[in-house]
Amino acid sequence: MAGEDIRTYFSKQQAARPAPSIMSSTSKKDAKRPASSPPEDSKEPPAARPKTTQNEPPPEASAPGDAQPTTLKLTYHEGDIFGAPDNTVLIHACNTQGSWGAGIAAAFRTKYPQAYKAYRNHCLAQHDPKTDPVRTGTCLLIPPCETNPKTAKHWIGCLFTSAKYGKAKDKPAVILRNTAPAMRDLMRQVSEAREQDEDQPVESFRMCKINSARFGVPWERTEEVLQGIAVEEGWPESIQVWSIE
Ligand SMILES: Nc1ncnc2c1ncn2[C@@H]1O[C@H](COP(=O)(O)OP(=O)(O)OC[C@H]2O[C@H](OP(=O)(O)O)[C@H](O)[C@@H]2O)[C@@H](O)[C@H]1O
Incomplete structure (x- = not known):
């Protein structure tokens, strides 16, 4: 991404969204929904949608000749995800x-102790795993917050794809169902953060092969879900997938 104009990295499609509360998706609007339901999408209100009959395609389906929406692209890279330049998510x-106990999460805990505190605070103080759990299908976006000056200025996007972990983790189908809304929530929050604070611009996105090890979902299934996400204005059109294998 170095040297690349970030305006070419983010989509220029038109959006019509009001601005935003940022960083956590637990907005007042969301507070009424149950813990396991994904957030509403920010598409047009239902009233604006054409009525359909049984013989007509659903409103989401495009008519012949309609331009297809741009969907998220993944690019593959080998190496250390943590070696990313500043301003990478x-x-x-x-x-x-509230556990970053194993796998790559444990590496995040070691490298970004302040971010780990923010994640714990979100799960255990802003929410409560027993009485008011963080909703799956949402994301916590943590801006660069480390106090060690040697630590890179990385944002961290925590996609809540499973409620629990270990043997109690959600089933693959549930994890996959949570993955697209969580990623869309991340995109929305990044887009809003860029509108609000130009001093901390997000410039690129790196992910590991999420869900694929401790969460037990074959990568190809997560890949398919991510590649089906329609890109909205201000969202990145591509995400880098980094692996060390
Ligand atoms: N140091 C490292 N550097 C670079 N890449 C590394 C790496 N270590 C592993 N990978 C790769 O990163 C991908 C994802 O593999 P992971 O198992 O981590 O994540 P996941 O998304 O399946 O599951 C999430 C839950 O795992 C955790 O542990 P706890 O349940 O808390 O104990 C969390 O807290 C969650 O709950 C795989 O491609 C691994 O090869």
Whole structure:
């Protein structure tokens, strides 16, 4: 991404969204929904949609000749995800219990102790795993917050794709169902953060092969879900997938 104009990296499609509360998706609007339901999408209100009959395609389906929406592209890279330049968002999958206990999450905990505190605070203080759990299908976006001056200025995107972890983790189908809304929530929050504070611009996105190890979902299934996400204005059109294998 170095040297690349970030305006070419983000989509220029028109959006019609009001601005934003940022960083956590637990907005007042969302507070009424149950813990396991994904957030509403920010598409046009239902009233604006054409009525359909049984013989007509659903409103989401495009008519013949319509331009297809741009969908998210993934590019593949080998190497250390943590070697990213400043202003990169590092994305990983998380449980809602406040644990970055193993796998790449444990590496995040070691490298970004302040971010780990922010994640714990979100799961255990802003929410409560027993009485008011973080909703799966959402994301916590943590801006660069480390106090060690040697630590790179990385944003961290925590995709809540499973409520629990270990043997109690959600089933693959549930994790996959949570993945697209969590990623869309991340995109929305990044887009809003860029509108609000130009001093901390997000310039690129790196993710590991989320869900694929401890969460037990074959990468190809997560890949298919991510590649189906329609890109909205201000969202990145591509995400880098980094692996060390
Ligand atoms: N140091 C490292 N550097 C670079 N890449 C590394 C790496 N270590 C692993 N990878 C790769 O990163 C991908 C994802 O593999 P992971 O198992 O981590 O994540 P996941 O998304 O399946 O599951 C999430 C839950 O795992 C955790 O542990 P706890 O349940 O808390 O104990 C969390 O807290 C969540 O809950 C795989 O391609 C690994 O090869």
